[in-house]
Amino acid sequence: MSHHGPVALQITTSEPNPLLLDLPWDQPLAQWPSGILAALPRGISRHVVRFVYVGPRIMAVKEIKSEIAHREYRALKELQRMEEPCVVPVGVVSGRTDATGAPLDACLITEHLQFSLPYRALFSRRLRPDTARRLVGALTVLLVRLHLAGFWWGDVSLSNTLFRRDADDFTAYLVDAETGQLFPRLTDGQREHDLDIAHVNIAGELMDLMAGDLLEAGLDPIETSGSVITRYRALWEELTATERLVPGETWRMEDRIRRLNMLGYNVDELAMTTDADGTTIQITPKVVDAGYANRRLMRLTGLDVQENQARRLLSDLDSYRASMDREVSESVAAHEWLVHCYEPVAANIPENLRHKLEPAQVFHEVLEHRWYLSERAGYDVSVQWAFADYLSAVLPTKPDEQSIVGVDTVALPIIALPR
Numbered sequence: 001m002s003h004h005g006p007v008a009l010q011i012t013t014s015e016p017n018p019l020l021l022d023l024p025w026d027q028p029l030a031q032w033p034s035g036i037l038a039a040l041p042r043g044i045s046r047h048v049v050r051f052v053y054v055g056p057r058i059m060a061v062k063e064i065k066s067e068i069a070h071r072e073y074r075a076l077k078e079l080q081r082m083e084e085p086c087v088v089p090v091g092v093v094s095g096r097t098d099a100t101g102a103p104l105d106a107c108l109i110t111e112h113l114q115f116s117l118p119y120r121a122l123f124s125r126r127l128r129p130d131t132a133r134r135l136v137g138a139l140t141v142l143l144v145r146l147h148l149a150g151f152w153w154g155d156v157s158l159s160n161t162l163f164r165r166d167a168d169d170f171t172a173y174l175v176d177a178e179t180g181q182l183f184p185r186l187t188d189g190q191r192e193h194d195l196d197i198a199h200v201n202i203a204g205e206l207m208d209l210m211a212g213d214l215l216e217a218g219l220d221p222i223e224t225s226g227s228v229i230t231r232y233r234a235l236w237e238e239l240t241a242t243e244r245l246v247p248g249e250t251w252r253m254e255d256r257i258r259r260l261n262m263l264g265y266n267v268d269e270l271a272m273t274t275d276a277d278g279t280t281i282q283i284t285p286k287v288v289d290a291g292y293a294n295r296r297l298m299r300l301t302g303l304d305v306q307e308n309q310a311r312r313l314l315s316d317l318d319s320y321r322a323s324m325d326r327e328v329s330e331s332v333a334a335h336e337w338l339v340h341c342y343e344p345v346a347a348n349i350p351e352n353l354r355h356k357l358e359p360a361q362v363f364h365e366v367l368e369h370r371w372y373l374s375e376r377a378g379y380d381v382s383v384q385w386a387f388a389d390y391l392s393a394v395l396p397t398k399p400d401e402q403s404i405v406g407v408d409t410v411a412l413p414i415i416a417l418p419r
Contacts, residue, residue: 012073013091013109019054020109025096028104029063040112045159045176051112058112059090064178066094066106072178073108075151079174079182082149083291085142086174087113087162113173115358115401116162119205123214132206132219133227134169139202140231142172143194146180148239152190154179157201165357165401167308167364191236198228238263261292300334303342305360312364316341345387353391356398366390 009025024032029048038051038058048063064072069092076089087110094106119135139161146153153160153174160176174180183190206221215221238259245252293310297303297317305313320341321333328336345366346359357365370386 008095009093010095011091011093012070014077015090017054017090020091020093023052023054023061025093025107026098026104028098029061029107038112060087060110060112062108062110063105064108066092068178069094069106069108072176072180075177075180075182076110076174079146079149079151079177084145084149084151084174085171086177087111110175113162113164113175115361116164116173117401118162119158120209120214122163123209132209132215132224135163135172136202136224136228137231138163138166138170138172139198140228140235142174143198143228143232144235144239146174147186147191147194147236150183150185151177152181152183152186153177153194154181154197155201156194156198158205159201164306165361166306167312167361169308171306171308195229195232198232199225202228235263300331301338301342303338303360305358309358309360309364312367313342313360316367341383345383348387349395350391353395355400356395357401362390362395365394369394 011020013020023036029050032050032052036052038053040051040058045062050061051058052061062069073089073092076086079086080088090109090111092106092108096104096106098104122131122135135158139156139158142161143153143156155176155178160174162173162175163170164173203221203225206215206219206224209215210219210221238256243253243256291307293314294305294307297305297310297314300317301313303310303313317334317337320337321328321330324333324336342363345363349359349362356362366383366387369390370381370383373381373386373389
């Protein structure tokens with residue numbers, strides 16, 4: 001929609017929201033009043049970024065040149081349509097001028113991803129020692145997914161990514177696509193270029209954390225950054241390589257499909273070509289998007305959670321079904337598991353603790369806590385007992401992750417990153 005008032009302010013958006021018009025577009029973003037801002041941890045950005053309340057929702061507003069804003073908006077919309085992990089684009093506001101009529105840069109508006117954190121916020125508090133490795137692993141998976149979709153990022157870095165807890169790991173989301181471009185498919189040269197950029201940027205970001213004494217002792221920034229490339233190549237090979245089989249070796253293909261499923265990918269179809277003399281078969285799996293566990297859980301229970309959380313919940317559901325004293329279908333078992341195991345936990349998280357973690361993450365942590373309590377007690381404790389103990393001893397100590405207030409990550413020490 002376009003809004004024409006005394007100022008020719010244009011709002012390009014796929015979801016017209018009259019509340020957007022109430023924001024002070026005639027002021028530079030850096031001068032917006034604190035009353036409308038949400039206190040969220042901000043990553044490092046070349047541009048001014050502010051989180052603002054638009055009704056009940058929180059939006060991220062970034063001030064950039066108009067043509068870049070429109071290009072990034074279109075790229076994010078396209079990635080969202082392809083169901084790739086990225087922030088949700090809301091719109092672009094251009095044609096801004098200040099009170100004197102001087103032009104101001106355009107603004108790109110995206111929806112704040114709830115329960116997500118910039119990497120610096122994750123390092124500004126006590127964390128498990130292998131956090132850097134897990135973040136780099138999540139970023140690698142994101143990069144492979146974007147490359148499979150034909151997206152050249154152009155500025156791969158921890159700073160341009162948001163992370164959400166996903167069971168014991170993290171899921172990474174693309175948050176800054178201004179340098180990116182979509183192609184029908186990427187050349188090896190384009191992929192290698194992105195890997196070079198990732199290598200330099202991530203090493204710089206980890207050195208920056210090291211300088212601020214936020215990195216675990218003994219972690220080598222260059223080596224950790226290099227692991228992105230090794231892990232990327234292994235995952236890319238697994239997802240795209242062609243396999244040559246002799247007749248009678250179909251088990252190798254099934255093995256490959258099982259490995260892909262374990263990585264969270266679904267195999268849509270196989271392209272098979274037979275040699276002229278008919279002895280070997282070449283098989284290339286056509287891999288569809290990740291999210292295999294998420295879709296299976298969604299189909300069985302209606303729960304829409306992150307991929308690793310879905311795997312954890314499914315394994316609990318599978319062991320629940322195995323322990324039932326009668327043969328039941330998967331869907332019946334799923335219904336009973338939902339009613340007797342998952343819902344009693346998710347529905348009973350006290351109101352004042354709900355903003356700590358997502359319900360699926362709480363359930364995952366209760367299962368972990370139960371394992372720990374059982375090991376300590378020497379017998380299996382019930383989920384109910386583990387949940388009660390977790391609510392009193394663990395959850396209250398967690399930081400609020402729905403919208404973290406009070407960690408101003410911008411105030412953390414920063415050294416110049418190599419560009």
